[in-house]
Amino acid sequence: xxxxxxxGGQSLLFLTDEQLRKGIEAMxxxxxxxxxxxxxxxxQYRLGRAHHRALHFISRAPGTTVNNLLSILxxxxxxxxxxxxxxxxxxxxxxxxxxxxxxxxxxxxxxxxAALEQELSTAQRERMRQAYREAGxxxxxxxxxVLEAMMDPELRRHFNRAKDERDE
Amino acid sequence: xxxxxxxGGQSLLFLTDEQLRKGIEAMxxxxxxxxxxxxxxxxQYRLGRAHHRALHFISRAPGTTVNNLLSILxxxxxxxxxxxxxxxxxxxxxxxxxxxxxxxxxxxxxxxxAALEQELSTAQRERMRQAYREAGxxxxxxxxxVLEAMMDPELRRHFNRAKDERDE
DNA sequence: TTGGAAAGTCAACAACACTGACATAAAACT
DNA sequence: AGTTTTATGTCAGTGTTGTTGACTTTCCAA
Numbered sequence: 001x002x003x004x005x006x007x008g009g010q011s012l013l014f015l016t017d018e019q020l021r022k023g024i025e026a027m028x029x030x031x032x033x034x035x036x037x038x039x040x041x042x043x044q045y046r047l048g049r050a051h052h053r054a055l056h057f058i059s060r061a062p063g064t065t066v067n068n069l070l071s072i073l074x075x076x077x078x079x080x081x082x083x084x085x086x087x088x089x090x091x092x093x094x095x096x097x098x099x100x101x102x103x104x105x106x107x108x109x110x111x112x113x114a115a116l117e118q119e120l121s122t123a124q125r126e127r128m129r130q131a132y133r134e135a136g137x138x139x140x141x142x143x144x145x146v147l148e149a150m151m152d153p154e155l156r157r158h159f160n161r162a163k164d165e166r167d168e
Numbered sequence: 169x170x171x172x173x174x175x176g177g178q179s180l181l182f183l184t185d186e187q188l189r190k191g192i193e194a195m196x197x198x199x200x201x202x203x204x205x206x207x208x209x210x211x212q213y214r215l216g217r218a219h220h221r222a223l224h225f226i227s228r229a230p231g232t233t234v235n236n237l238l239s240i241l242x243x244x245x246x247x248x249x250x251x252x253x254x255x256x257x258x259x260x261x262x263x264x265x266x267x268x269x270x271x272x273x274x275x276x277x278x279x280x281x282a283a284l285e286q287e288l289s290t291a292q293r294e295r296m297r298q299a300y301r302e303a304g305x306x307x308x309x310x311x312x313x314v315l316e317a318m319m320d321p322e323l324r325r326h327f328n329r330a331k332d333e334r335d336e
Numbered sequence: 337t338t339g340g341a342a343a344g345t346c347a348a349c350a351a352c353a354c355t356g357a358c359a360t361a362a363a364a365c366t
Numbered sequence: 367a368g369t370t371t372t373a374t375g376t377c378a379g380t381g382t383t384g385t386t387g388a389c390t391t392t393c394c395a396a
Contacts, residue, residue: 155201243352243353249375251352269362
């Protein structure tokens with residue numbers, strides 16, 4: 001990977017289209033591995049990735065509203081509603097009417113919802129842990145930096161909001 | 169990120185569940201950004217991500233067979249066939265009967281297929297280039313290492329096959 | 337008290353995946 | 367030569383996840 005320092009101090013990267021394409025394919029193949037373990041578990045519960053995402057973000061921020069979840073997940077309310085309906089009917093998620101604002105619904109995991117979320121995230125964390133271990137400690141920071149730089153600004157806000165609350 | 173060297177020499181990483189979860193969310197949000205630009209272009213052509221993937225891998229290995237594409241993409245032949253049918257009907261892909269083995273179909277991009285693939289991959293490469301630039305040169309190697317370690321072995325084979333042929 | 341935001345619902349539709357069954361041609365094997 | 371396997375394509379049906387559009391109910395706030 002060629003790079004050099006300008007007089008100003010910023011680094012210039014010279015990347016061939018070929019090297020960039022490798023990065024693109026790496027993202028494609030890696031994402032498949034990233035979702036493979038949870039997908040297998042979800043199949044047993046007759047749920048899909050959309051349910052996993054909802055469980056994840058409800059678990060991360062218990063009591064979050066439907067609207068907040070919508071902006072994180074970037075889907076329509078009709079689409080999210082179908083997913084939440086399943087989760088509520090299956091007794092995995094509880095929806096409580098807001099106390100301050102009774103229009104809002106606050107979402108919480110039930111005991112069995114938390115158990116499933118735990119099962120899913122443990123599997124995914126193990127994959128991530130293994131990848132980190134294999135790549136080595138110096139790789140982890142680079143991995144995170146590039147991913148963050150790849151996000152849309154809107155999404156990066158959601159990512160960093162969580163970061164301020166819980167990370168570092 | 170805590171790490172230490174064992175007497176044996178391998179590095180041990182101590183990662184909290186929280187740090188791993190951040191990596192998981194980074195993958196989720198970054199993948200959205202990663203696909204956002206091509207998705208916008210594909211909409212104009214009334215095509216989807218599946219078509220993009222097919223165009224990408226046909227472009228990468230012109231003359232590839234349907235079977236080879238199937239194992240790379242990891243979908244059923246019925247699913248791939250629907251996608252290829254559209255691309256062929258739209259004049260973006262050409263399917264030629266094999267010369268050695270006449271059962272096989274070899275896939276090539278037409279002129280307009282190559283033009284679309286170029287448009288898509290340029291957009292995606294620019295996103296990747298921008299992310300690399302923002303993250304800095306030392307991050308790129310780490311990014312690639314972790315992604316590769318996250319792949320299923322089967323997929324890593326496909327990834328590295330291309331690597332041997334064209335990279336480094 | 338009225339306007340608008342938040343949430344939910346119904347219907348229709350599309351993309352993209354799946355399974356299962358079946359057809360055809362050609363290669364490979366016995 | 368006859369059988370089996372491989373590569374591909376196709377038809378029909380199904381499921382998940384997304385979309386739009388229209389409409390209702392609830393209820394906060396100006």
